[in-house]
Amino acid sequence: MPRPVAHITAPWPTQEEMEKSLGISKARKKALLPLVKRLKAELARQEETPVASIEPEKRRKRASAA
């Protein structure tokens, strides 16, 4: 039986539109800024490390340990 599926016609909202819909105040955003900066940096760092370059190294370590 088919499940219901959302037929989204609305355009992607901007960050500002999403925050407005949630009622997130400027003060809340400001208080969160250090955490946002830290996590954005961590996200960028993770995205710069391609998985393909990690996996062979892991495999080599596993093989040498075995």
Add this chain to the structure above:
Amino acid sequence: MPPLPDPNAVFLNIPYDEEFQKLYVAYIVGLCQMGLVPHLASEIPGGDRRLDRIIQLIQSCRYSIHDLSRVELSVSPSATPRFNMPLELGMTITWQILNPGQHTWFVCESEPYRLLRSASDLNGTDPYIHGGNVQGVFRELSNAFPRDRRPSVPQMLTVYNLVDGALHSIFKNNGTRDPYSRSVFLDLCSLSVSLASFSPPAA
């Protein structure tokens, strides 16, 4: 007559308990990553009766997700069944029938066929089965809300791990350990929106 619903808003009808915390964060992260705006009954400031607030929220959202995976007996000696989530689903179904085209609702479960035992009147409604895990929530959100250029499940998992890891800082900032409190919910949303790389998506 209530105003037209926000076309990207999703009302989350979920259990507010400790065991559900990881899936709760997953719903917030997943929806925000897909350009959808989660809403929770607890986010509305008090004043009105709780039921009135929930009805207003359902009316203001274009979509709703009803996670019935924890509709079960409580572990207390009186073993009381949990009726809040089915009650809110019933209210949503009524609203949708009276206002066709203005609302779409989805049911999520952890196991196939459990819904037929807990709410057989929903026979004919196929739930989305997330298997009770974070990855399953992302998979089923992607199935229920197909959208161009949406993030992949691994991309959502990466952001989830960061947001989940920041929960203690959020608790500390808000002076509470209740993840479902209004302030923590808004911080989780704000953080998830800030980390959403697809908002707006690249052309």
